[in-house]
Amino acid sequence: MSRLELLTPEGLRVDGRRPNELRKIIAKTSVLAQADGSAYIEQGNTKVLAAVYGPQEVRHRMQILHDRAIINVEFNVAPFSTSERKKRSKNDKYDNGIKLQTSQFPRSQIDIYLQVLQHDGGTLQACINAATMALIDAGIPMIDYVCASTAGCIDKQPVLDLNYLEESSDSPELTVAILPRTGKVNLMSMESRLHVDMLESVASLATEGCEQIHTILDAVVRDTTQHLKDSLMQ
Amino acid sequence: MSLRAKSFIKRTKKGNVIKVIKEHYLRDDIWCSSALCESCNHTDALLSATPRATESFRTPHYIVPDTNVFMNQIDIMEHPAIKDVIVLQTVREELRHLSMPIYNRVNAIVADKNKRFYAFSNEHHKETYIERMKDESPNDRNDRAIRVSVKWYANHLANGKKKAPITVVMLSDDRDNREKAKSAAIKCSSVRDYVADLTDSPELVDMVVSAKDASEAQAKADGKIEYEEHLSQVQIANGVKNGKFSQGTLNISGHNYLEATVMATVEGKQQNVYIVGRKNMNRSIQGDTVAIQVLPKSEWKKTASVAIEEDEDEATEMKAESENTDGMDVDNALPEMPTAKVVGIIRKKWRPYCGFISKKSIHGTEGSTSAQNVIFRAMDRRIPSIKIRTTQAHTLAGQRIVVAIDSWPTTSVLPLGHFVKTLGSSGDKETETEVLLLEHDVPFQEFSKRILEDLPAEGEDWVVLDKHVHNERRRDFRHLNVCSIDPPGCTDIDDALHVRALPNGNFEVGVHIADVTYFVKPGMPMDEEAAGRGTTVYLVDKRIDMLPSLLGTNLCSLRSNVERLAFSCIWEMNENAEIVNVDFTKSVIKSKFSFTYEEAQNRIDDDRMQDDVTKGIRTLNSFAKKLKQRRLEKGALTLASPEVRFNLENDSQDPVDVELKELKDTNALVEEFMLLANISVAERIYSKFPDSALLRRHPTPPDSNFEELRRALSEFNISLETSTSKELSDSLDRAVIPSDPYFNKMVRIMTTRCMLQAQYFSSGTEAEQDFRHYGLACPIYTHFTSPIRRYSDVMVHRLLEACIDADLTYGQELTDKMRMKELCDNLNFRNRMAQQAARSSVELYTNLFFRNKVVEEDGHVIRILRNGFVVLVQK
């Protein structure tokens, strides 16, 4: 149909991955000196920077909540991030379903800034993962990591972690975010049509992806913490 | 898994230049798939442990063809003798860009496990991926990638643990590439040399396409240039843009293969431009998209067309042509027609052609097997003779064969081609029917086992069960007096009707259509096959079914006294046959009678019959008349086309009598309600799927289509108004000559030929005012009533079911307008082919009928050519 072949007869995808493989992930924390916590994450060619400020005093007194903190998320796509540059408004906000212990910080505000530097599919999942890392970096107590991953469906074959090419060729895409320790699902979002018969297998593949991401992110966090510990011990 | 970023510069549609970076993963888990290899981890090895060894390559080996081998020699690659082949990813990707049809054929071979073609992902293999070097063209890089992969295979198979010696041979017709391979110690061969060793399949040698350069070089050496060079695509594009050239589809006259027309805009008017003579056609072939340049007015066409029977050899052909162009005597009665010459071919429509070898062109004595050039003549008279080289000339004489065109150099009067396969001896009815099906691209192979597995397991014993009635929101209509009316001998009954009086004085009228989609679900192999076939094809003596006959003639067929599943359209109508209300539902029915048109008519006419069924038919008949009356008032056309029926002698199936099909009142009865159902359904699915409803439209024919007919009728002082179907319909009613009762029918037949084809389309791809059906004079229309024999109706059933059942889950096949458009394009193509095949089949039988027979009948001349005329004979 379309001239592009998304899945070869041998079951390889356009970029050479098998259906159940994630793209390469690079994650770093504390990348911005002026933020309270920050993280940079690359999932394939999708690159996101997250910065966390707070907990701090609430800027607009009207918004104060007396029993917990308010969270303010701002999402921004760099004009050079997509292959075809287009203007996006700042209000392209996602509710990213982050689970914080907000009751520990009443009457305060936490700002999360997300900047998409490069977009190659799966922006939402990368933002959630980056925000998680930045919040951990800021030392804000959380119930658990929030790990997100996407999965879709090409020719009835569930595939993990779609890139832009796969996304834009009309394959349905499901984003799932979970708390890996309990397996509780935080978010499930899909903006395209998917046959209900496929939903279960696609969702479970996405969940598997979340678990793999959790392992990778956890290793990064432990590694950085170890570093910190080592440098303190010296 | 290692990663390499692939970046390249791309120009977008808007004209911006952007840099694209793509990820490209290289892996170490892509296996060689050889059954002999023990170092790889593959489970089901595709390549056999004992591939072929040949005289020149004595070690058993797998074949690795390069891109051009697939491009030029695809017929050979499809031959059953060629097995154990490695198809490189580089090759498949190049094919995808070069030719979609070839790419699809290669994929079909790869999917056929018996052929043992292994698609090796060399571009993602850690050891076979290569970067393009500086100053290396993409083509050279790909050739090198192919050689690297062949080398890798050779080493891998030589070094790894294995059970027997094995190697690979590269096939390439590019001498340069072969030289480079040889210097890297890679075994390689040209296709011609390789198949020469396959002595068990001698026909392969005939099937080799001579490399284009070679044949052209040879022809150039012969010296004479016959044709102008074609312009480059860029020159054509510029010429079209600045109005110097026009582009259009070449349509060669059925009476004269040296005269063609192209629809183009000349002097601001969309009209037919004539292209006369071989030189002006400049190697374009029927159906090609060509760029033309209009000739100066002094060379415009002033005479009537000439009919030409193709002569046997080239010399007389050229003579016929010069007579055609030189000896024109000016006939002032005809207006001048613009003429043009072809300056370039934008898209070639070459395909394999069925035909025969001209006996006169065969030289040498019977039984000689030396190679010689012979002239092949296609069954399609619009296709030029093709020169082929063969060793089997004498065996092929008198046979129907398939030939493909390889090239048409400027130095050759005729195109050059190669033999593909033999079909059987000419004149044999089986062979001729196969020719006819092949020529119209009708898929006619038996349904495969995989498809038949989709049929219900109960087979012929399948019956309607309680669960069908209760669990599936079906309404139970088994108690109603449903009956069907069809031509005699009809076994695939798609539709049945009922009517009953309602307490409020209105009537309930139901049209019940076979519930095919209950059995044929999206994504099933059976569904894909049916979508590909598009329609059942009716030939004189044969029917090529769209669905397996268990469904078509049994489980779906609404036969009498059997419970069947149906999709029903139920109207409440008042006594004037006006719709008060419409409802759609899945149902279970039990038809009480399957009438022929004649039986139904007899019941209506016989006053003694006063049972409910007969009364029902009478009510339906009177409603149908009212509906028809209203339709005609709105301007629906009643056109005629000469439909022919043969009475076949039973055992030999030779035609013994021809008659035109006769229409009865009851034909119209069924037709009226089918039209009404189609309209009601069209409105409903369009309201729910504004972007992707499958509809059918019939465009208004352009005025110029009627010009010839109008000129002819003016001789009888009859005028023809064509701007709306209403005006046309009225002027057709006036086109009567009292002394000739057949005259009006003939005008209607000729008007039919001025019409455009009705088409399927997806509602999201056309503006709403273009939905109109000109012939039926209604604003929206679709096909719902024959799902057994038309795939469009299957699709419409699915759309309608999604409209009435909110819980139904459905996929993109119903909502994606581009997918729907592609489906429609295929259905339109299949339909056109099916109609043409049916017509050719009638022609074939007409010829058989008139063979060795002289019959005297009266006829009407409907078109005059300079040296012939076309006659319509009534009987």
Ligand SMILES: [Zn+2]
């Ligand atoms: Zn191996």
